[in-house]
Amino acid sequence: MEENIRLNKFLSDAGVCSRRAADKAIEAGKVLVNGKPAVMGQRIISTDQVVFEGQIVSNDNKKPVLIAYNKPAGIVCTAEKREKNNIIDHINYSERIYPIGRLDKDSTGLILLTNQGDLVNKIMRAVNAHEKEYVVSVDKEITGDFIKKMSDGVYLDELEVTTRKCKVRKLSKNEFNIILTQGLNRQIRRMCQMLGYKVKTLKRIRIMNIELGNLKEDTYRDVTAEEIAILNKMLEGSRN
Template sequence: MSQELFRLNKYLSDAGVCSRRAADAAIEAGQVTVNGQVAVMGMKVTSEDEVLFKGKTVSNVGKNQILIAYNKPAGIVCTAEKREKNNIIDHLNYPERIYPIGRLDKDSTGLLLLTNQGDLVNKIMRGVNAHEKEYVVTVDKEITADFIKQMAAGVYLEELDTTTRKCQIKKLAPNKFNIILTQGLNRQIRRMCQALGYRVRTLKRVRIMNIELGDLKEDSYRDVTSAELKKLNKLLVGSKN
């Protein structure tokens, strides 16, 4: 009986090693071997092949699908890089291999999803899919009506040479607002505020698509519920990965 063939990048992604894009980068860099030979882009493997990623054996057989919600405190860095002493993977010390879906910068707090499902990472994070992420932000001075109008319409970011997408924004207090983005540019909210003469004091993510931070305590995590996962999968139908 013939063995089922998997594209190598999907095999690595399904095994919880990394996203497909990161797998492609690792393959191109010669960091993946199959049966002792350096892998090449586009190759296919079976579950019986010996696949090594950066020298470590990889298997996607019998892997539990994991998706957890974590309330990240300030100071933790969203990277699996061991050289970063405050990396999130060492900090959480989760019993199975997982990695964050996207990033929250070191000074930001709030909801972060972590998983071992590479396709899920891509579908949620790819900007073209325009999935909602919601934040509560405080700034260093009183928010004006003009600030709200400009933020909602899109802000030109000179350093990235791009204008942000239109977004939903609501003033909550003199120097506090709620904002819903459908893209994930690097330090986007901080850059938007800075371009309009404001400085972010605190930034907390409170929702990713249908998954909410709620009353989850800081520096703690929970499993995403089956009801949340069912709704999330419906929202992800048609998303590119």
């Protein structure tokens, strides 16, 4: 490990959790450094012992992992063990990994999981504006006005924000395709609700260059070396 590294970055690089989740764990007293509770902003060196939720953490000789999973409804995108339907226990992968971002419990489709903290940050930071594509069905017929308003951006009362302009196209009477470059909480569901529609099904089919394709529901695959090469090229210059 590099000398004098921030503790949250160390935990992220070790595949324990994202930096944000690491900060929450530190605040909750779940992280010890040399037997003492860690503090926010703490830096560590290679000789320090880090314990996360009772387990010693090491990121030495860690093999990079990036998998694509077709999430079924009912699975929760969290590493929190107290959630009985958490995605980590459900997949039961042989190495410690965590999800890149979220799909809400009722949604299905593509989610990436990894042990590479910097990769998570580069993909997820809204400022980097990376594309995520969805197919959505709603409870009534889709109009041209609905498509235009969704594309132009919708003001969300609950979040007090207007969504970014995005690409939306009608697929059938009650189904549309949408490509977002931000990931607000339950964003598509909130956008539809503001326009008088209710989402019936929501499926993510692409994250940047990685596509769901014909991956069966509740199964995962390794992201290919070719996909990773393209992904890394797309992430050049992204903030982490």
